Amino acid sequence: MCVIQGVIFDMDGVLIDAREWHYRALNQALGLFGLTIDRTAHEGEFDGLPTQDKLRRLTARYGLPESLHPLINELKQTYTLQEIWQHCWPDFQHQYALAQLRHHGYRVAVASNSIRASMETMLARAQLLPFLDFYLSNEDVSRGKPDPEIYHTAIRMLGLSPQACVVVEDNPHGIAAARASGAHVLAVSHPGDVSWARIHSFIQECEQTS
Numbered sequence: 001m002c003v004i005q006g007v008i009f010d011m012d013g014v015l016i017d018a019r020e021w022h023y024r025a026l027n028q029a030l031g032l033f034g035l036t037i038d039r040t041a042h043e044g045e046f047d048g049l050p051t052q053d054k055l056r057r058l059t060a061r062y063g064l065p066e067s068l069h070p071l072i073n074e075l076k077q078t079y080t081l082q083e084i085w086q087h088c089w090p091d092f093q094h095q096y097a098l099a100q101l102r103h104h105g106y107r108v109a110v111a112s113n114s115i116r117a118s119m120e121t122m123l124a125r126a127q128l129l130p131f132l133d134f135y136l137s138n139e140d141v142s143r144g145k146p147d148p149e150i151y152h153t154a155i156r157m158l159g160l161s162p163q164a165c166v167v168v169e170d171n172p173h174g175i176a177a178a179r180a181s182g183a184h185v186l187a188v189s190h191p192g193d194v195s196w197a198r199i200h201s202f203i204q205e206c207e208q209t210s
Contacts, residue, residue, distance in 0.1 A: 004203045006158045006165045007101055008151065008183070009194075011112035011135075012048070013170040015094050016122050017191045019047060021083035022114075026051065029075035035062060048171035050113045050144040051076050080118055088125040097196040098131035107158045110135040111150045111167075113174075133158065146173040151181035166203060168194060 012018040027036045035058065037046055046054050051073050058064040064072075101108050108131055112119055116137040123129045134157060141149045155165050162182030169175045170188050178185045184206045188194055 002163045002207060004106070004164060004166055004184070004206055006107040006109070006155070006160045007168065007199065007203075008109045008111050008154050008158075008165060008178075009168045010170060010174045011110050011119060011122065012114060014168050014188060014191060014194055015110065015128060016088060016091075016126055018084070018088070018114075018122060019171075021080060021087060023047075025079035025083055026054065026076045028079045029072045030058075032075070033064070033068060033072070035064060048113060048145065048173040050138045051115075052138075053144060077115060077118065081121060084118065084121050084125060088122050090125075090127040091191070093195055094191070095127060095131070097194060097199060098128060100196040101199070102131055107133050107160070109133050109154050109158060111154045112136070113138045113144045113150075115139055145177035146180075148177045148180035151178055151183060155181060155183065166199070166206065168199065 009015050012022060023037070023042050030036055037054075046057070052069065055064065055069045055072060059066055098108055110119070110123065110132060112135070114137055116139050119135055119137050123132070123135060136150055136154055138144045138150070141153055143149045151167060155162055158165065165183040166186055167178035167181065167183045168186045168188060169178045170190070175185060175187055186199065186202045
């Protein structure tokens with residue numbers, strides 16, 4: 001029987017409903033150069049990837065000049081911060097879930113494909129930072145999700161085995177990374193699915209079936 005000791009959350013689409021913010025911000029930046037990502041492509045391929053990976057795919061598919069990547073990336077991050085300041089607010093359900101995890105002795109971390117500045121701003125405005133042991137961004141690893149590096153790193157920093165960890169994820173790239181790490185994976189479809197009751201129930205299931 002395994003004993004769960006740590007819970008690692010993705011951020012966008014899990015703890016914070018930011019997926020649309022990233023979509024709008026990147027398209028706002030790309031639109032300056034006559035290019036956009038349509039909704040179907042976003043949901044089927046691009047959602048959850050680091051911006052740099054999205055830009056590389058756009059170069060391969062549409063010939064977006066690589067020389068524009070740094071500028072578009074910088075513009076995208078600026079527009080993302082504007083979205084955060086306009087739309088990011090505390091969610092009691094998530095504050096309660098993380099508070100209960102800490103109260104019951106679990107280690108808690110966040111691992112996201114977002115850059116550190118965006119993560120810090122979102123987590124601070126959502127008032128979730130006090131509940132975390134640490135958070136990892138795509139700047140803390142060499143390969144973003146779907147590569148499992150960020151989850152391997154988080155598990156190692158928690159000082160736990162993969163079997164002692166639960167990862168909460170929402171999109172195919174993140175779920176693939178979490179599963180490849182060897183951790184137990186709680187897949188959700190929306191931040192509203194993330195609650196103390198659901199997480200606690202999943203932890204009990206993991207401990208009973210392992």
